[in-house]
Amino acid sequence: xxxxxxxxxxxxxxxxxxxxxxxxxxxxxxxxxxxxxxxxxxxxxxxxxxxxxxxxxxxxxxxxxxxxxxxxxxxxxxxxxxxxxxxxxxxxxxxxxxxxxxxxxxxxxxxxxxxxxxxxxxxxxxxxxxxxxxxxxxxxxxxxxxxxxxxxxxxxxxxxxxxxxxxxxxxxxxxxxxxxxxxxxxxxxxxxxxxxxxxxxxxxxxxxxxxxxxxxxxxxxxxxxxxxxxxxxxxxxxxxxxxxxxxxxxxxxxxxxxxxxxxxxxxxxxxxxxxxxxxxxxxxxxxxxxxxxxxxxxxxxxxxxxxxxxxxxxxxxxxxxxxxxxxxxxxxxxxxxxxxxxxxxxxxxxxxxxxxxxxxxxxxxxxxxxxxxxxxxxxxxxxxxxxxxxxxxxxxxxxxxxxxxxxxxxxxxxxxxxxxxxxxxxxxxxxxxxxxxxxxxxxxxxxxxxxxxxxxxxxxxxxxxxxxxxxxxxx
Amino acid sequence: xxxxxxxxxxxxxxxxxxxxxxxxxxxxxxxxxxxxxxxxxxxxxxxxxxxxxxxxxxxxxxxxxxxxxxxxxxxxxxxxxxxxxxxxxxxxxxxxxxxxxxxxxxxxxxxxxxxxxxxxxxxxxxxxxxxxxxxxxxxxxxxxxxxxxxxxxxxxxxxxxxxxxxxxxxxxxxxxxxxxxxxxxxxxxxxxxxxxxxxxxxxxxxxxxxxxxxxxxxxxxxxxxxxxxxxxxxxxxxxxxxxxxxxxxxxxxxxxxxxxxxxxxxxxxxxxxxxxxxxxxxxxxxxxxxxxxxxxxxxxxxxxxxxxxxxxxxxxxxxxxxxxxxxxxxxxxxxxxxxxxxxxxxxxxxxxxxxxxxxxxxxxxxxxxxxxxxxxxxxxxxxxxxxxxxxxxxxxxxxxxxxxxxxxxxxxxxxxxxxxxxxxxxxxxxxxxxxxxxxxxxxxxxxxxxxxxxxxxxxxxxxxxxxxxxxxxxx
Numbered sequence: 001x002x003x004x005x006x007x008x009x010x011x012x013x014x015x016x017x018x019x020x021x022x023x024x025x026x027x028x029x030x031x032x033x034x035x036x037x038x039x040x041x042x043x044x045x046x047x048x049x050x051x052x053x054x055x056x057x058x059x060x061x062x063x064x065x066x067x068x069x070x071x072x073x074x075x076x077x078x079x080x081x082x083x084x085x086x087x088x089x090x091x092x093x094x095x096x097x098x099x100x101x102x103x104x105x106x107x108x109x110x111x112x113x114x115x116x117x118x119x120x121x122x123x124x125x126x127x128x129x130x131x132x133x134x135x136x137x138x139x140x141x142x143x144x145x146x147x148x149x150x151x152x153x154x155x156x157x158x159x160x161x162x163x164x165x166x167x168x169x170x171x172x173x174x175x176x177x178x179x180x181x182x183x184x185x186x187x188x189x190x191x192x193x194x195x196x197x198x199x200x201x202x203x204x205x206x207x208x209x210x211x212x213x214x215x216x217x218x219x220x221x222x223x224x225x226x227x228x229x230x231x232x233x234x235x236x237x238x239x240x241x242x243x244x245x246x247x248x249x250x251x252x253x254x255x256x257x258x259x260x261x262x263x264x265x266x267x268x269x270x271x272x273x274x275x276x277x278x279x280x281x282x283x284x285x286x287x288x289x290x291x292x293x294x295x296x297x298x299x300x301x302x303x304x305x306x307x308x309x310x311x312x313x314x315x316x317x318x319x320x321x322x323x324x325x326x327x328x329x330x331x332x333x334x335x336x337x338x339x340x341x342x343x344x345x346x347x348x349x350x351x352x353x354x355x356x357x358x359x360x361x362x363x364x365x366x367x368x369x370x371x372x373x374x375x376x377x378x379x380x381x382x383x384x385x386x387x388x389x390x391x392x393x394x395x396x397x398x399x400x401x402x403x404x405x406x407x408x409x410x411x412x413x414x415x416x417x418x419x420x421x422x423x424x425x426x427x428x429x430x431x432x433x434x435x436x437x438x439x440x441x442x443x444x445x446x447x448x449x450x451x452x453x454x455x456x457x458x459x460x461x462x463x464x465x466x467x468x469x470x471x472x473x474x475x
Numbered sequence: 476x477x478x479x480x481x482x483x484x485x486x487x488x489x490x491x492x493x494x495x496x497x498x499x500x501x502x503x504x505x506x507x508x509x510x511x512x513x514x515x516x517x518x519x520x521x522x523x524x525x526x527x528x529x530x531x532x533x534x535x536x537x538x539x540x541x542x543x544x545x546x547x548x549x550x551x552x553x554x555x556x557x558x559x560x561x562x563x564x565x566x567x568x569x570x571x572x573x574x575x576x577x578x579x580x581x582x583x584x585x586x587x588x589x590x591x592x593x594x595x596x597x598x599x600x601x602x603x604x605x606x607x608x609x610x611x612x613x614x615x616x617x618x619x620x621x622x623x624x625x626x627x628x629x630x631x632x633x634x635x636x637x638x639x640x641x642x643x644x645x646x647x648x649x650x651x652x653x654x655x656x657x658x659x660x661x662x663x664x665x666x667x668x669x670x671x672x673x674x675x676x677x678x679x680x681x682x683x684x685x686x687x688x689x690x691x692x693x694x695x696x697x698x699x700x701x702x703x704x705x706x707x708x709x710x711x712x713x714x715x716x717x718x719x720x721x722x723x724x725x726x727x728x729x730x731x732x733x734x735x736x737x738x739x740x741x742x743x744x745x746x747x748x749x750x751x752x753x754x755x756x757x758x759x760x761x762x763x764x765x766x767x768x769x770x771x772x773x774x775x776x777x778x779x780x781x782x783x784x785x786x787x788x789x790x791x792x793x794x795x796x797x798x799x800x801x802x803x804x805x806x807x808x809x810x811x812x813x814x815x816x817x818x819x820x821x822x823x824x825x826x827x828x829x830x831x832x833x834x835x836x837x838x839x840x841x842x843x844x845x846x847x848x849x850x851x852x853x854x855x856x857x858x859x860x861x862x863x864x865x866x867x868x869x870x871x872x873x874x875x876x877x878x879x880x881x882x883x884x885x886x887x888x889x890x891x892x893x894x895x896x897x898x899x900x901x902x903x904x905x906x907x908x909x910x911x912x913x914x915x916x917x918x919x920x921x922x923x924x925x926x927x928x929x930x931x932x933x934x935x936x937x938x939x940x941x942x943x944x945x946x947x948x949x950x
Contacts, residue, residue, distance in 0.1 A: 184551070
């Protein structure tokens with residue numbers, strides 16, 4: 001499924017897997033997790049160290065608190081464009097050298113951009129940590145760009161848009177739904193950018209954005225691996241510590257959403273669609289914007305409603321009624337501003353999207369009406385916490401969880417207490433969350449259908465954007 | 476009907492009437508219109524003089540090329556807020572004096588803000604023209620604001636939003652539809668502003684906006700009435716001419732729309748709705764963005780499809796089939812960026828909105844399929860031109876047409892040639908316009924329904940956001 005849009009530079013990590021649990025690792029509270037260290041250098045750079053001594057490797061990630069939502073209107077795609085351009089070299093390290101050195105170490109590298117952050121990643125032998133820190137510190141303020149490197153890279157991101165969006169009907173649907181869900185927030189803007197705006201991005205745009213947002217006091221370094229915290233701190237001081245703080249980093253303050261007022265729907269028809277699908281997004285709080293307990297209740301709600309083959313949606317629609325070949329729900333708590341709660345399904349042969357939608361709405365209505373059983377609640381909570389613990393086995397994912405959380409207004413402690421907060425969720429909170437947030441007025445429903453000639457596809461109906469339909473109550 | 480959002484300060488002029496014909500006056504080409512003079516002062520201020528000697532009065536309007544679409548994201552409502560604050564006085568003329576003087580002359584005044592412009596207006600005895608010019612010139616650069624006047628005025632615009640939007644279900648629908656129609660353009664933003672952003676507007680925001688956009692080289696003065704052009708020019712030079720040009724006026728360059736991809740629909744439920752209605756907006760070119768002849772073809776198309784009781788929609792739905800109590804279409808050519816083509820209807824008793832929508836779509840499909848008759852074409856073109864000529868009788872409306880046209884990227888000559896261009900529209904162009912622009916992918920359909928309890932209003936269905944439905948062809 002599509003979670004928050006995230007444009008990944010290389011394929012070393014599966015994004016869906018990394019995001020599926022939002023920032024969900026357990027640790028201290030579980031008496032099983034690693035002891036996390038959290039430092040701050042004098043220049044404002046934050047350093048998080050996650051010990052993992054199973055192998056002599058480290059994952060080094062630098063996260064900047066800037067993403068597509070921070071772009072100036074009309075310059076969409078700029079955060080991601082800059083991410084690409086960060087590989088174009090500095091006075092000290094010409095283009096390609098950093099990547100060559102990482103490859104020479106037998107390492108991997110990667111970079112990614114979301115609405116809220118931009119990140120760079122290397123997985124290298126532990127003894128190389130200081131060297132990669134030195135490279136990252138160098139390009140934090142020393143990037144050199146010329147039209148000769150910028151313009152061809154613009155073609156690269158345009159081609160990336162072709163591949164990721166234009167050639168992917170599901171991604172196109174997601175792009176249209178985000179634009180319809182967010183009426184005022186820049187989260188409605190695609191991270192990769194609108195093509196017509198990407199085409200106009202310049203070297204000066206990139207340099208201006210870089211100078212505005214890149215600096216030690218707008219960055220978090222996460223190191224996970226076979227390294228002692230004090231040693232990582234010493235390396236960080238020797239490398240990043242030499243940089244001056246950025247004088248003009250303002251707190252993030254993006255345009256906010258007005259209160260949702262109208263249930264929305266849209267249909268995207270594309271000739272390449274073989275399997276029609278239905279997607280729905282509800283505008284809901286993220287962990288950062290939620291009141292205490294609300295975000296956790298949404299996590300449990302999404303799990304009970306739509307995670308896996310034991311979920312309400314799957315059992316009702318795929319197993320019992322055979323109206324769907326897949327169905328589920330998800331929630332991503334990690335956004336600096338508002339977030340999305342998603343529901344989806346693919347109809348079985350002979351079932352129309354409106355029929356499927358009515359069945360989905362009935363499942364949701366039942367949840368709002370009757371709530372969840374104690375058994376469901378306990379099973380979901382245990383599974384959520386267990387999954388988080390198992391996931392700690394992946395060093396890069398651990399680094400990613402903490403980085404993503406810190407980019408979304410959460411703290412290391414918030415991440416560590418996540419299992420505790422999930423365990424505290426009650427059945428009443430889950431029912432309340434369903435009632436309050438699964439309100440059609442807060443939602444966009446998207447139908448992805450095969451584009452056919454007008455005479456033929458009248459049979460495929462469109463999503464009802466009902467206000468006050470089954471499953472809706474006013475909060 | 477709702478045309479482009481426009482927030483009017485006082486009620487001296489009916490906005491709908493003024494906008495109904497977009498900028499449509501005939502004149503030189505008709506051998507009946509007035510001779511228009513068009514001057515430019517050394518400081519960049521443009522002056523348009525429209526002679527009208529029937530009564531010893533003049534309409535004086537100053538138009539600034541700045542509107543809600545020029546606001547910084549997160550500061551919605553600022554252009555309109557500043558319009559209010561322009562009445563708060565200068566060092567030379569304390570708050571209230573300008574208005575008192577106009578009232579003392581027996582004059583009227585007014586002000587208005589749209590997405591593209593902000594305007595101020597006085598209708599006074601001809602001999603007072605220089606005096607009002609002097610007042611306007613003074614407040615073009617001399618505005619003095621303090622928190623003591625700004626903060627109470629913010630309450631005034633918030634209350635204005637209450638009255639115009641929150642208490643008006645149709646306006647709420649329009650606001651939601653604009654937000655869904657424009658995915659990237661600031662035209663999706665309400666001119667009055669989003670409440671949560673209006674609440675945060677400050678004196679510094681207003682002063683910053685004023686200093687950025689107000690200056691003689693970003694303004695057009697339109698004088699209509701009993702005055703000789705050379706005399707008006709002399710007055711303008713003596714008043715406005717003393718102002719220095721603004722050093723940093725950049726050409727308007729707002730974020731543009733991506734290609735429309737998905738038919739959208741939404742439902743707004745409001746307990747105060749007595750008469751359900753259907754609205755549809757298509758994203759279409761304005762005169763400024765259109766290729767030659769396209770905008771005029773859209774004018775004729777809108778007229779044949781939906782102007783008055785002889786229109787296709789009215790005859791089919793109200794007269795013949797009795798499924799609607801009203802139905803029509805409109806097009807507003809006057810926008811700097813893209814514009815809207817609107818279709819609307821109110822169902823007769825016992826007719827559902829989806830039924831009505833299917834009937835509307837059938838009328839549109841027929842027009843796309845079979846085009847228009849020569850008789851219809853000639854009747855509509857004659858009527859459009861005749862209406863424009865009759866409308867010249869209204870001095871204020873003439874001033875408004877020219878002002879609005881000049882704010883939308885058109886010239887005095889473009890306005891004067893409008894009847895000629897309308898006369899040149901062919902049946903093939905009208906058919907092509909319908910095929911090309913009345914494409915559901917370009918549209919948002921809005922249902923306005925009475926909000927009832929969830930159990931009851933399941934009967935009211937929602938708008939199908941069909942792609943490839945009746946009436947749609949791919950262009």
